[in-house]
Amino acid sequence: GAVVSQHPSRVICKSGTSVKIECRSLDFQATTMFWYRQFPKQSLMLMATSNEGSKATYEQGVEKDKFLINHASLTLSTLTVTSAHPEDSSFYICSAADRRETQYFGPGTRLLVL
Amino acid sequence: AQTVTQSQPEMSVQEAETVTLSCTYDTSESDYYLFWYKQPPSRQMILVIRQEAYKQQNATENRFSVNFQKAAKSFSLKISDSQLGDAAMYFCAYRRGPYGGATNKLIFGTGTLLAVQP
Numbered sequence: 382g383a384v385v386s387q388h389p390s391r392v393i394c395k396s397g398t399s400v401k402i403e404c405r406s407l408d409f410q411a412t413t414m415f416w417y418r419q420f421p422k423q424s425l426m427l428m429a430t431s432n433e434g435s436k437a438t439y440e441q442g443v444e445k446d447k448f449l450i451n452h453a454s455l456t457l458s459t460l461t462v463t464s465a466h467p468e469d470s471s472f473y474i475c476s477a478a479d480r481r482e483t484q485y486f487g488p489g490t491r492l493l494v495l
Numbered sequence: 496a497q498t499v500t501q502s503q504p505e506m507s508v509q510e511a512e513t514v515t516l517s518c519t520y521d522t523s524e525s526d527y528y529l530f531w532y533k534q535p536p537s538r539q540m541i542l543v544i545r546q547e548a549y550k551q552q553n554a555t556e557n558r559f560s561v562n563f564q565k566a567a568k569s570f571s572l573k574i575s576d577s578q579l580g581d582a583a584m585y586f587c588a589y590r591r592g593p594y595g596g597a598t599n600k601l602i603f604g605t606g607t608l609l610a611v612q613p
Contacts, residue, residue, distance in 0.1 A: 383542075415600065419538075424586060424603045472538060482592065482599055483530070486540035 384408050385477050387487030394465055395495055402460045402490045404475030410455035411477035415484060416448070419472045431458045465494040497522045499589050501604035508577045509612050515562075516572045516607045518587030528590045529563065529570045530601070535583040543585070546570065547592075574609075582611040 384407040394400050404414055412433050417425040429450050430438045437450035447469075449461040458477075462469055470493050476484040498521045508514035520529070531543040546554045546563050553561050558575045574581055587604040 413599070424605050425540075425601075427600050430600060474538075474540065476540070476601075478599070482528075482590070483542065483545055484590075484601055485542060486532075488537070488539045 383479060383483075383485040385475065385485050385487040387475055387490055389490060390488060391491045391493075393493045393495065396466050397464055400462045400465055400492060402462075402473055402475070402492075404458045404460070404477065404487050406456045406477040406479075406485075409477070409479050411458075411479065412455060413478045413482075414452055414458040415476045415478070416450060416458070416460050417474045417476070419474060419489075425474060428460075462492065465492070467494045470494045497524070497527075497589055497591070497602050499587055499602050499604040501585075501587055501607050503607045504605070505608045505610070507610045507612060508574070508581075510577055510579060512577055513573060513575045514577055514609065516574075516585050516587075516609065518570045518572070518604055520568050520570065520587075520589050522568070522589065522591075524591055526592055528592050529561075530588040530590070531559070531561070531570075531572045532586045532588060533581075533583045534586065534606075535580075540586075544572065577611050579611050579613060582609055584608050 386405045388403045414431040416428045419425050428443045431450045431452040433452045439445045452458040474489045476486045500519045527548045529546045533541045533543050544556045560573045562571045584606045586606045588601040
């Protein structure tokens with residue numbers, strides 16, 4: 382149990398385009414999902430907390446207009462990187478919290494912006 | 496603010512031996528949760544073990560166990576009978592509880608890279 386999927390696993394896009402990443406909890410409902418960014422050999426950096434049916438809460442320094450988050454259902458949250466630039470290239474990971482509020486993580490998405 | 500410290504950037508263990516990874520944290524809260532996550536080269540974060548602060552008994556999951564010292568704010572992970580598949584980055588994490596929403600974000604340590612020698 383407690384499986385979280387993330388799609389796509391890898392994406393390459395041109396600078397200026399937008400990219401959408403999906404995060405799904407497959408076998409449980411998640412009222413809260415989280416989006417992280419991870420640089421090589423570093424820990425996870427929380428970008429935002431996504432609550433079903435309400436606006437996401439962004440961490441300090443994260444541009445909400447650049448990283449659009451939608452949590453439309455109890456099993457799906459999406460992160461859209463708008464007008465992506467090379468500096469947005471990174472590894473993005475989502476997690477979903479179960480009813481015991483333990484976070485389970487998706488496999489991550491490698492984004493490369495050319 | 497809460498902080499999590501992992502003072503061992505890298506550790507190494509022989510296959511079948513036991514290794515302990517250290518983690519300390521700082522908080523003024525009395526109710527919280529602690530976690531160990533494993534991140535192998537695939538970069539998939541995997542929950543290893545969870546500990547509720549109100550429980551005095553140390554959590555165990557098969558070969559993985561913790562030594563939770565609440566007064567000392569220490570939460571070490573012991574891996575027994577180490578296997579090659581245990582090689583990974585291990586992150587210690589803290590979460591306030593048991594409230595919902597943004598306040599329940601995980602605070603991660605910087606990680607310990609564990610190598611398992613055959």
